[in-house]
Amino acid sequence: AQSVTQLDSQVPVFEEAPVELRCNYSSSVSVYLFWYVQYPNQGLQLLLKYLSGSTLVKGINGFEAEFNKSQTSFHLRKPSVHISDTAEYFCAVTRIIQGAQKLVFGQGTRLTINP
């Protein structure tokens, strides 16, 4: 079975400061990894994904993440955050079985940007 652990439930940072949101996963097989963002009263939007290839993945809104197989981590980073980045962030893994896939999400990290 796969599982995802987001190590911080809340992360407060000041505007224009760097941020890292941590994610660890467990799986006995190769997985695909994702970060989603959820703004208040909205659904989930895909920030970035790791399927294969380069371990450094760049996404939308200036976010990037690094896949580390030995540490089973997929941490999300942004060098300089903006007030508009205030949202809930979810790390997820998926596995495809006979063409059907389901996403397994972490508990989420609430990112709060202070001016």
Next chain:
Amino acid sequence: DAGVTQSPTHLIKTRGQQVTLRCSPKSGHDTVSWYQQALGQGPQFIFQYYEEEERQRGNFPDRFSGHQFPNYSSELNVNALLLGDSALYLCASSHLTGGLYNEQFFGPGTRLTVL
């Protein structure tokens, strides 16, 4: 393109009642997945529908059932509602392409409150 749409936006029910939530997938998509997101938690996979059949199911009781129509839209039905069923219900659609990764696009969700 309207993206994934869900109705209703909000719903209030009492314990023991039944509820039906609806989802229209993004244009060109043929697969619909449903997720339950309890307050302060990450989304949990309920089930996935393709070609009007349930392809994969998460750890939810039989009170949760679904249906997919020939136009690919989907319904989620929950019988004998419990207080613990209060959550945001998210629908995600994708286009199935063999065993390859298919990005899931999420709707805004339906907020269900059980009193």
